[in-house]
Amino acid sequence: MSKIKVAVFGCGAIAQRRHIPEYAENPNVELIAFADPVIERAREMAETYGGKAYSSYEELLANEKPDAVSVCAPNDLHAPMSIAAANAGAHVLVEKPMAGTEEEAKRMIEAAAGNGVYLMVAHNQRLMPPHVKAKELLDSGKLGRVLTFRTAFGHPGPEGWSVDGRDSWFFRKKDAIMGAMGDLGVHKSDLIRYLLGDEVAEVTGFIGTIHKEGTDVDDNAVCILRMKSGAIGTLTASWTQYKGGDNSTVLWCENGVLKIGTVNGDEVIVELTNGSVETYQVGAMATNEKQVPSGIIDAFVESIVTKTPPSISGEEGLRSLKVILAAFESQAMGQVIQLG
Ligand SMILES: NC(=O)c1ccc[n+]([C@@H]2O[C@H](COP(=O)([O-])OP(=O)(O)OC[C@H]3O[C@@H](n4cnc5c(N)ncnc54)[C@H](O)[C@@H]3O)[C@@H](O)[C@H]2O)c1
Numbered sequence: 001m002s003k004i005k006v007a008v009f010g011c012g013a014i015a016q017r018r019h020i021p022e023y024a025e026n027p028n029v030e031l032i033a034f035a036d037p038v039i040e041r042a043r044e045m046a047e048t049y050g051g052k053a054y055s056s057y058e059e060l061l062a063n064e065k066p067d068a069v070s071v072c073a074p075n076d077l078h079a080p081m082s083i084a085a086a087n088a089g090a091h092v093l094v095e096k097p098m099a100g101t102e103e104e105a106k107r108m109i110e111a112a113a114g115n116g117v118y119l120m121v122a123h124n125q126r127l128m129p130p131h132v133k134a135k136e137l138l139d140s141g142k143l144g145r146v147l148t149f150r151t152a153f154g155h156p157g158p159e160g161w162s163v164d165g166r167d168s169w170f171f172r173k174k175d176a177i178m179g180a181m182g183d184l185g186v187h188k189s190d191l192i193r194y195l196l197g198d199e200v201a202e203v204t205g206f207i208g209t210i211h212k213e214g215t216d217v218d219d220n221a222v223c224i225l226r227m228k229s230g231a232i233g234t235l236t237a238s239w240t241q242y243k244g245g246d247n248s249t250v251l252w253c254e255n256g257v258l259k260i261g262t263v264n265g266d267e268v269i270v271e272l273t274n275g276s277v278e279t280y281q282v283g284a285m286a287t288n289e290k291q292v293p294s295g296i297i298d299a300f301v302e303s304i305v306t307k308t309p310p311s312i313s314g315e316e317g318l319r320s321l322k323v324i325l326a327a328f329e330s331q332a333m334g335q336v337i338q339l340g
Contacts, residue, residue, distance in 0.1 A: 144254025
């Protein structure tokens with residue numbers, strides 16, 4: 001079988017640390033082109049991994065014929081880049097949040113369907129070993145129904161992550177559309193939907209810019225979610241956890257509690273009401289400091305190779321995005337928002 005020709009739009013932190021190295025490791029892939037307006041970034045990737053460098057993704061698409069594209073650029077570019085790639089006949093793996101609005105996300109889904117290509121959203125939290133284990137335990141039924149939960153994602157902010165540091169697009173609403181909620185909150189709306197196998201029915205959000213200076217996006221959010229099953233929980237996203245960053249989820253169920261990421265070393269803990277305790281050492285969650293393979297790239301390539309639609313589809317990305325957008329609406333209106 002000939003290799004899948006891949007192009008990468010945006011050669012910043014996530015492309016350099018996860019997408020590009022994971023494509024390079026995949027035997028079914030040939031990296032053919034990179035685009036970044038800071039052309040040195042694209043050139044460095046081309047020199048290291050082979051392929052051509054472009055300063056514009058439109059020019060790349062006019063000159064190359066990729067089978068698949070990774071969209072790793074600022075959030076406002078996710079929709080135009082994904083649609084252009086799909087229209088050029090390429091499968092698309094787009095970073096999260098998949099878009100800034102529901103309309104854009106729908107247009108991306110339509111563009112992929114209309115061109116007969118896959119659209120996958122990089123919700124890699126689903127593939128982290130502690131979350132894979134937690135899903136397996138919840139699906140086994142031993143814990144019974146989830147009744148209440150809390151899920152949180154916080155770190156000191158993207159200035160320590162983005163290739164542009166404090167000057168990053170992450171802090172500009174024009175480019176980022178949203179702050180901590182688009183960076184971290186959407187990971188957790190996706191995770192909760194996935195773990196519970198349930199949809200969010202109602203959302204209330206308290207969202208603000210509490211401490212970051214010179215930014216017009218949110219740096220903190222606390223939301224309350226009511227699921228269709230009736231379960232109630234909280235979702236927290238923060239860019240101001242300068243110490244004690246958090247990527248943990250606790251689910252209180254009929255027969256006990258499931259704790260994910262609360263104790264170093266014991267990534268998943270089950271405490272049952274009958275007194276039994278199970279601890280699972282399945283490997284730590286990736287952090288900005290400690291990268292582990294996301295698994296997302298292999299899953300995307302596997303979809304293409306086996307002609308199987310990706311499970312983390314555009315539709316899934318849209319449902320997770322809608323929860324976050326509803327939280328913003330709740331903050332703006334001072335109301336509880338119902339999701340359809
Ligand atoms: N799934 C995850 O865990 C995860 C983690 C971090 C970031 N992300 C997402 O990845 C995306 C990129 O974030 P990042 O952390 O790599 O940011 P970054 O600031 O490190 O890099 C962004 C890159 O995009 C480039 N860019 C800007 N305009 C462009 C254009 N027109 N064409 C091509 N490239 C362009 C910039 O020059 C920069 O090199 C964001 O959507 C972010 O939310 C996802």
